[in-house]
Amino acid sequence: NAGVTQTPKFQVLKTGQSMTLQCAQDMNHEYMSWYRQDPGMGLRLIHYSVGAGITDQGEVPNGYNVSRSTTEDFPLRLLSAAPSQTSVYFCASSSNRAYEQYFGPGTRLTVT
Amino acid sequence: AQKITQTQPGMFVQEKEAVTLDCTYDTSDPSYGLFWYKQPSSGEMIFLIYQGSYDQQNATEGRYSLNFQKARKSANLVISASQLGDSAMYFCAMREGISGSARQLTFGSGTQLTVLP
DSSP: OOOEEOSEEEEEEETTEEEEEEEEEESOOOOOEEEEEETSOOOEEEEEEOOOTEEEEEEEEETTTEESSSHHHHHHOSSSGGGGGGGGEEEEEETTTTTEEEEEEOOOEEEE | OOSSEOOOOOEEETTOOOOOOOOOOOOOSSSSEEEEEEEEETOEEEEEEEEEOSEEEEEEEEEEEEEEEETEEEEEEEESOGGGGGGGGEEEEEEEOGGGOOOOOOOOHHHHHEEEE
16 A cells, blocks of 8 residues: 655756656555645645645745646656755655545655 | 744653643634654654644544644644654645645745654
8 A cells, every 4th residue: 555655765956957757656546745844844835725626825935946747746746946946855645535635755855 | 924933953852751742823714634654864854743723523544643732823743652654844735625736835944853762
């Protein structure tokens, strides 16, 4: 039972590079979301999706893109990486029948 | 205004004693819920407990209980009989509303709990 998986676990990028953080869940959850966690702070919502084909912005969406073509996958794209995007990124999913959210293990991203 | 406030950056507790981690919240939505998550040094986010705004009784899950005081807008986490493995960062979070987006979570800044042997 994999739950929520994220790849890669660690990534180092140079300023201006682009990349995609992968997130997948095998629980058939309708709701998926991306958060970032900066030192000394709680998690902040970047983007979320209430179902395949539907996405919306969270608190800190600038510099990130998402799409949801399947129920299982919710990739996060960094268009042109900046040092301010150095953070730990968490993906989460939730069923429409309960409010509990299941988090993936996180991706630690460093932009130099 | 901060939606979730955790005023204790760090707390210490002796093993086997109880500890209360504070959380206050701010919302005008009548439908909301409060969560507590544990983040050990390994980094994963572990769900502990959930309290809905319409729930009549305080939530409990094993050694964890949520002291929900609606009028004071507080949702404190109580850990009974602390164990060394409870040492971690603890986050309070809130969701608001009843639509599909009601699963958006707003997090506090966390409390670092250290359990002393």
